[in-house]
Amino acid sequence: MESAARRARERTPGFLRETPLWKLQGAALGLAARDVEVWLKLEQLQVSGSFKARGMMNRLLANDIPASGVIVASGGNAGIATAAAAQALGVHCEVFLPNVSSEAKRARLRSLGAQVVVGGDAYADALAACLARQRETGALLTHAYDQPEVVAGAGTLGLEIERQGGIPDSVLVSVGGGGLIGGLAAWFESRARVVALEPERAPTLFKAREAGAPVDVEVGGIAADSLGARRIGSISWDITQRHVPEALLLTDEAIRSAQLWLWKELKLAVEPAAAxxxxALQSGAYVPHSGEKLCLIVCGANVDPATLA
Structure with missing residues (x-):
């Protein structure tokens, strides 16, 4: 992860942003545990509007890019990040999206010069179409979450948190395919308690733990465009087995309530996955101990502002 951070800094200076770490007391977030210290890692302010830019740029910089460019399947954020990285490097980008992807994310991709292909009911369908196309063109495949360079790039977020604020007691992070939690858990290991959070309607890690191995799950709900992977990534599965003690499920209602609260009370326009x-705190799914320092990863902002009314 230190190598990933150094590579981006040296080869594409100014592309990635050091996003703010905002420290608040629990009372400021409407929590009953008023004496906890909550760190909001505002990664929705990252280039491309999500943490994904870290991993996608690392993937591109770590490999030779053919004349056919790069290709990715995504619910939206990984595609936007890949397109932004490709634009910065001056290479062609093709992005495959499922039908569930938002029009706001599709428009953003086109504005970045990406060739956009939409089809299939879920991320897995878009991935199958993407892989078939990649075999035809030989483009460099950027996986949304299950490549070493992508996980390592996401892990630079942990390095940055530690440099800005030290090591928190706990880190609460959303899980889709697992690239972000894999990177963060690999960075912090046992030095901080990393807690996995998933929607009840997209429980990839939770169901894998029940089964004892990654399994396919049905996905849907409010955060499906960002957290809609049907199976936890193999890299993150291995890491989370060692370093993530808890995987908690949240209702769509709790997620939506937190998303609207962040907008109305803090003026943070974020997508459901970031909420x-x-x-987890506002619903009581995660109960902090007295004086605990918690870092909440606010992971993405690719949301249609009209949905926050």
Whole structure:
């Protein structure tokens, strides 16, 4: 992860942003545990509007890019991040999206010059179409969450948190395919308690733990466009087995309530996936101990502002 951070800094200076770490007391977030210290890692302010830019740029910089460019399947954020990285490097980008992807994310991709292909009911369908196309063109495949360079790039977020604020007691993070939690858990290991959060309607890690191995699950609900992977990534599965003690499920209602609270009270316009950490606290799914220092990863802002009314 230190190598990933150094590579981006040296080869694409100014592309990635050091996003703010905002420290608040629990009372400021409407929590009953008023003496806890809550760190909001505002990664929705990252280039491309999500943490994904870290991993996607690392993937591109770590490999030779053919004339056919790069290709990715995504619910939206990984595609936007790949397109932004490709634009910065001056290479072609093709992005495959499922039908569940938002029009706001599709428009953003086109504005970045990406060639956009939409089809299939879920991320897995878009991935199958993407892989078939990649075999035809030989483009560099960027996986949304299950490549070493992508996980390592996401892990630079942990390095940045530690440099800005030290090591928190706990880190609450949303899980889709697992690239973000894999990177964070690999960075913090046993030095902080990393807690996995998933929607009840997209429980990839939770169901894998029940089964004892990654399994396919049905996905849907309010955060499906960002957290809609049907199976936890193999890299993150291995890491989370060692370093993530808890996987908690949240209702769509709790997620939506937290998303709207972040907008109305703090003026943070974020997508549903970014609201899960606050939802875990406000719903009582995660109960902090007295004086605990919690870091909430506010992971993405690719949301249609009209949905926050």
């Amino acid at each position: 899960l950490p606050l939802a």
